[in-house]
Amino acid sequence: MKIEDLVGLIGSEFGDEVVDELLHRVRRGFDDALNLIRRPQAALGVVKSPLGNLLVATSARGIALNHFMDAGSDLAATIAHLRLDFDPVEDEKAVGEIGKEVRGYLAGDADALRHHVDLTLAKNPFQQKVLRKLQDVPRGAVVSYQALGAAAGAPRGARAVGNALHNNPVPIYVPCHRVIAAQGRIGGYGGGLPRKLQLLRSEGFAMDNAAKRVPDSVVWGHKVTRIYCRMDCRTTARVDRNRILMFASPQEARRAGMRACKICHPDAPA
Amino acid sequence: MALENSHLPPPFEELMRRHEREIMRYLLRVTGHREDAADLFQETFIRAYRAYPRINPDGNLRSWLYTIATNLCRNRARDSARRSRVIVQSSDDPPPDALGKSHCSPHEDAGYAAVRMRELVSGLPAKQRQSIHLRYFAGFEYAEIAAAMGCSEESARANVSQAMRKLKATW
Numbered sequence: 001m002k003i004e005d006l007v008g009l010i011g012s013e014f015g016d017e018v019v020d021e022l023l024h025r026v027r028r029g030f031d032d033a034l035n036l037i038r039r040p041q042a043a044l045g046v047v048k049s050p051l052g053n054l055l056v057a058t059s060a061r062g063i064a065l066n067h068f069m070d071a072g073s074d075l076a077a078t079i080a081h082l083r084l085d086f087d088p089v090e091d092e093k094a095v096g097e098i099g100k101e102v103r104g105y106l107a108g109d110a111d112a113l114r115h116h117v118d119l120t121l122a123k124n125p126f127q128q129k130v131l132r133k134l135q136d137v138p139r140g141a142v143v144s145y146q147a148l149g150a151a152a153g154a155p156r157g158a159r160a161v162g163n164a165l166h167n168n169p170v171p172i173y174v175p176c177h178r179v180i181a182a183q184g185r186i187g188g189y190g191g192g193l194p195r196k197l198q199l200l201r202s203e204g205f206a207m208d209n210a211a212k213r214v215p216d217s218v219v220w221g222h223k224v225t226r227i228y229c230r231m232d233c234r235t236t237a238r239v240d241r242n243r244i245l246m247f248a249s250p251q252e253a254r255r256a257g258m259r260a261c262k263i264c265h266p267d268a269p270a
Numbered sequence: 271m272a273l274e275n276s277h278l279p280p281p282f283e284e285l286m287r288r289h290e291r292e293i294m295r296y297l298l299r300v301t302g303h304r305e306d307a308a309d310l311f312q313e314t315f316i317r318a319y320r321a322y323p324r325i326n327p328d329g330n331l332r333s334w335l336y337t338i339a340t341n342l343c344r345n346r347a348r349d350s351a352r353r354s355r356v357i358v359q360s361s362d363d364p365p366p367d368a369l370g371k372s373h374c375s376p377h378e379d380a381g382y383a384a385v386r387m388r389e390l391v392s393g394l395p396a397k398q399r400q401s402i403h404l405r406y407f408a409g410f411e412y413a414e415i416a417a418a419m420g421c422s423e424e425s426a427r428a429n430v431s432q433a434m435r436k437l438k439a440t441w
Contacts, residue, residue, distance in 0.1 A: 003438050007406045009384040010391060011299025018304070019294050026294075026308045033316055039323075044278065079277050083323035089281055 042082065043091035047099030050106050051172075051195050056095040057082055062116030063098060066170045068191035085120050102172060106202045110139050113173055121169035126152070130164040131174045140204045140252030141221070141245040142178045142214060145187065150242035158182075166190050172199065184213045184246070204248035218246045219266045221253045228253040233264035279327035282319055289335050290315075292408075296336065300343050300403055302388055310346060314339045336408050337418040340400055347396065390437055397421075398433035405430050 042059040046069065055078065057065035064086065067078050082088055097115070104112035117135065122128040133151045137143050143151075145158040145165075154160060165176040171191060177199040181187040186207075189196035197207055206215050220236055221228040223243045228250065229236055247253040250260065250267050260267050279285075293314060297307035317338050325334060391399055397419065404410045404418055415426040 003434060003441060004406060006383055006387050006441070007391065007402055007434075007437065010388045010403075011295065011302070011407070012384050014295070014298045014304075019291055019298070022298075022304060022308050022311070023290060023294055026311055030312050030315065033312065034319060037316070037320065076277050080323070087282065088278060090278060 039085060039087045042086035042088045043094035044079070044082070044088040045090060045092040045095035047095055047102070049099055049102040051102070051191070051198065054098070054102065055079075056098045057086065057088060058095055058098065058115065059086060059118065061120070062118035063170055063173055064118040064121055066098070066172055068171070068195070081121065105172070106198070108202065115173065117170055117173050119169070119174075122164075123167050126154070126160065127164035127167060129153070130161050131168060131170075131176075134165075134174055134176060134179065137175060137178050137245065138252075138256050139175075140248045141256065142180045142200070142205075142218075143245055144182045144241070145179055146182055147242045147244060148179055155242060162188075175199075178203075180214060180246075182241070184218075186212060186214070204252055206248075214246060218248060219250055219253050221245045221247050221256065221258045226258045227261050228258045228266055229261040230264040230266045233261055233266070235261065235263060277327065279322075279325075279331070282322055285318075285322075285331055285335075286315055289332060292332075293335055293339055296403070296407055297339060297343070299407055300340075300400075301346075302392075306346065310339065310342050313342055317342070330414065333408075333410060333414045333418060336404060336410070336414075340404065340418055344396065344400065387437075387441075390440055391433075394433050394436060398429045398436075401426055401429035402433045 040059045040061065042057040042064060044055070044057045044065075047054050047056050051068065053069040055065065055067040055069050055075065056063065065078070065082055067075075069075065079088065101112045101114060119128050119131055122131055130148060130152045134143075134148060136151075137148075145161045146155070149155055149157040149161045152161070161179070165179055168174050168176045168190065171177070177189060177196045179187065186193065186196065194209055197209055197211060201207060206217065216231060218231065219228045220231060220233075220239070221244065222239060223245060228247060245256070247256070247258075253266075254260075280288075290311075294307060294311050297310045297314070298304070301307050301310065314335065318335060321338075325331070391402065394402075400419060401415055404415045405412075410418070412423050412426045412430070415430070416423040419426060419429075421429075
């Protein structure tokens with residue numbers, strides 16, 4: 001017998017039955033130990049939408065990831081990031097519901113996005129806070145980076161807000177398309193500007209793909225007084241801009257519970 | 271539309287099902303002791319689970335598990351050596367060198383040969399011992415041994431060949 005074969009023999013005194021018995025004995029304690037450190041399971045899959053294919057992950061906590069697949073970002077890196085907090089399992093059926101909701105939403109159903117949002121994948125507490133505050137901005141309205149920063153407790157942090165939105169793990173559900181630059185310019189979008197414009201159009205803003213600014217027909221709603229005005233109302237000159245939401249139309253402002261200004265009469269035809 | 275496999279590694283449970291018997295057998299072989307093997311088995315897979323998100327899904331998962339198991343065996347050996355250093359070796363146990371060629375040739379009985387071979391192997395330096403376990407039990411290539419032991423491919427090769435030379439000389 002060759003010496004290599006003899007070395008291979010070591011441990012052969014433990015037969016299959018010993019291995020089976022040990023595995024059986026270990027399994028119970030092992031499962032208990034593993035359950036203490038287990039990451040939540042997430043269903044992962046690709047869904048089709050009018051905005052292109054989306055990589056979606058949902059768990060019992062809600063939708064954690066909604067990623068534009070062709071946005072030039074690295075798919076492997078996105079999944080690697082997801083895996084730090086979740087155990088993903090490919091499950092097309094479980095994420096199919098998201099595709100239905102997104103399609104319904106873009107077709108005009110304002111209440112289509114029913115999934116709860118899970119911000120586990122947000123990078124840090126500040127970004128989480130920005131994204132949570134952003135969820136208060138209603139459909140049909142936009143807010144500036146600066147005003148959103150102020151709402152999240154960082155009035156001078158417009159650029160930090162931009163970073164938070166860039167890292168938004170759940171676009172569409174957390175409406176980062178509703179954030180625009182000061183003075184009404186459109187700003188940027190992680191998924192590409194055409195998508196931002198398409199989303200805003202579906203929410204009632206009259207903008208074509210060449211638009212550089214929000215249209216002049218928007219009304220300014222004040223978050224504290226709950227009054228909305230035309231953009232050229234004389235009161236807007238001295239208002240605190242950090243408290244302004246821009247609504248696509250007077251109807252949208254009324255739907256958000258605001259009343260018309262009695263100076264500029266924003267409801268009257270221009 | 272399905273995701274590519276390279277992006278999503280198998281679920282941990284599946285990885286475990288695939289390799290648990292092999293790893294348990296490896297630990298039994300290296301430790302020669304059921305309780306130790308069971309302990310190390312649990313620790314190996316708990317560590318593997320913790321680190322699973324950070325490993326490259328394209329990498330060799332099997333050799334990665336062996337690496338964890340090997341490192342844990344090494345830690346265990348080092349710690350128990352530290353604990354037992356105060357115990358004076360009993361004069362009844364012959365030191366490993368004394369188990370020399372003079373010791374008859376009981377080669378007919380495979381069970382006995384295995385036990386005796388274990389004795390000889392346990393007398394080898396730790397690096398050589400681990401290298402030959404990985405080489406002749408797990409069937410690793412030298413590159414995989416090098417990766418598992420954190421050394422160069424040349425020294426993996428040298429460890430294995432020196433170990434085999436010693437074993438041949440004493441058998």
